[in-house]
Amino acid sequence: MTQSTPRARGDLGSGAMSDPVVLLADRFRHALVAAFGPEHAGVDPAIRPSTHADYQANVALGLAKALKRPPRDVASAIVSALDRGDAVAEVEIAGPGFINVTLTSSLLSRELARVAATEGAGLEHAAEPERVVIDYSSPNVAKEMHVGHLRSTVIGDALARVFEALGHTVLRQNHLGDWGTPFGMLLEHLTDGGADANGQSIADLNAFYQAARAKFDADPVFAERARQRVVKLQAGDESTLALWRTLVEASRHHFNALYRLLGVTLTDADIAGESLFNPMLPEVIAELEAKGQCVLDDGAKCVFVPGYVGRDDKPLPLIAQKQDGGYGYATTDLAAIRYRLATLRANRILYVVGAPQTQHLAMIRDAASQAGWLVPPARAEHVAFGSVLGADGKVLRTRAGANVKLVELLEEGVERAAAIVREKNPELTDEERSRIARAVGIGAIKYADLSSDRVKDYVFDWSRMLAFDGNTAPYLQYAYARICSILRRADESAPASAIAVSTPEERALALAVLAFPTVVVDVAASLAPHRLCGYLYALATTFSAFYERCPVLKAATPEERRSRLALSAVTAQVLARGLDLLGIEAPEKM
C-alpha cells in the first residue's frame, strides 16, 4: 500500500546504540552544525561501510553544491570540526570528498561488551513503541493449508518477531477464511452425512470439501439447499452454527499442528477470522452511508475512491454490499481495517498478502482514509510477496496439478535434512538427529522464503535450499554449530571486555557484529527480512575468514585466546538471535 519511508542510515535513533554508525552519525551531525550553522542540523551524514576504512562519510559531496564550495573544502571543514574523542583513530579525506574513518580498538571492545551484555545481542527498544497489527497466514477453514500459505505465514511471523524485539506491541491477526457462501455447501453436505467431521483430521475434510463442491456443481437441488443454509448461517440458526463450529474446530487443530511443526508463533488468541467481522458489516455500511461515502450503482452499494479505473475506463468501486444484499470480501476488509484502528488502536497495519492483491488493498486503505478511520500517523502497508514457483517457472503444483500440501512439503524437508545429517554426522543419537533434522529442514524452507526480495517470485529448489554453501539456513546453522564446538572445547569463558581487536579479520568481524542492531531496525522500517538474511550470511562468512586465519584455542598467548573466545561467543550470540528473529532454530551441534 503506502511505500514505507525508511529513515536514513545513521539516523536510526535508539534501538541501535551499540553500532558505531550511530555514534559516528551523531558526531558528524554536531560537526556539520559547528562548521556550517544550525540550519544543517537535519542533514544525514551518510555514514557507510567502506572498503577504504571502517566507514566513510559521504555527506560532503552532497553538501558542496548547497554551500557553493568545493567538496574537499567542505570535507576538511567537517573534519576540523569533528570531535574524535576516544572513538575515532584516523580520519582522512579521499577522492572527490569522501571522509574515511577508522575507529579505535578500544571503542570496538567497549561496544562489543555492550552487545554481549544485552539479552537481545545489542537490540534496544524503540523510543516510541507502536501498536503494530500484522495480518498474516490466513488459511481457509475446511481446507488443508498448501504452499500458497507458506510465504504469508513465514514472512509475517518473522516481521512479528522483529517488531517485538524492538519493543513494539505486535497484534497478530490471523484472518481465517471461516465464513461466507462456501459454508452453505459444506454444512449441507455435513447434514447429508458426507463425513464425520467431529474432531477428525483435516485430510478427511479436504476430501469432504471436494465432495461438497462436486455435489454443488452437479446437483441444482443441493445447490439451492446450500444457498438456504447460508441464509440460516447468516441468521444465526443455532443448529447450523453448531455444525459450523465443528468444521472450524477441526480446522484449528490442523492449523495449530502445522504452526508447531513450522515453528510459527500464532496461537488461537490471534485468530480474527471473517466470522469475527460478520456482525459488524451492517454498521460499517451504515456508517459509510451516513458519511456519504456509499453510493448505489448498478444495484450495489459502492464506495468510490479516486484514482482507480476499470477496463472500461469507468471508476472502479469497492462493493460494500452486493445487488442481492450479500457481502463480499471488500466489506469484510473494510470492517477489519476499521476494527484494527478503532478497537485495536493500531498505529501501523501490515498486510502480509500476495502481490496480486495490491490494487484491492490500496483501495481498502484509501477508502479507510476517506472514511476518516485511517488518520496519520497511523498507516496501512501492503507487505506484498511473489509466488513460489516450480522448476518449470510456473506456480508450484503437484504433477497432477493440485496444490502442494504444506504438511507434506515440510515433512519432506525434514526427511531430506535427516538423510543429510545422517551422512555428514553419523555419531549423533537418533534423538539428536531428529531434532537437528527438524531445525535444518524447516529452517531451510523458511530461509529460502525469507532470503530473497519478497516482492519477487522464487523457484522452490530442495538442493539449493539444503546446500551447506551459499546463502542458506544450513550454512548459517553450521557456522553457529562450529562456534559452539570451539566454545565447548575451550574449558574457560571470557567476557567480551577481554576482546582486543588487532588483526584485520578480527576487526572485520567486530564491525560486522556491531552492525546487527542497525540491520534489525532497518528491517522493521523497510519490511524487508531478506536484509537480515544477507547480513547474517555476511557475518557467517566474515567469521569463517576469521576462523581460518586466527586460531582461537591455539592462540599465541592466553590474552589472545581469551579475546578470540569472547569474540567468537558474541558472534554466536548474534547469529542465534538473528536466526531466531527469522523464526529459525540454531542447534549447537549438527
Added chain:
RNA sequence: GCGCUGGUAGCUCAGUUGGAUAGAGCGUUGGCCUCCGAAGCCAAAGGUCGUGGGUUCGAGUCCCGCCCAGCGCGCCA
C-alpha cells in the same frame, strides 16, 4: 487499453535508499586438512546492469520513451 511488479555473470540471487574498481553461491578451472567441525577456506575465469534518451561532479539506483515476462482491472476471495 489502463495499472502494478519484475528484467544484474551460463544458472540462482544480492547491491545499505545517488558514491570510489557492480558483489555472492552454484557450475567451470586451480590451490588448502600431521592444525579449533573440509558441512569449510583461498584464487582465477565469467558483466554493453533489457533497451534508447535525460537529470548531475557522479546513475544498476532518480525521470521519460520503448521491448520482454508475470499479475491485476464491477458484485469469487
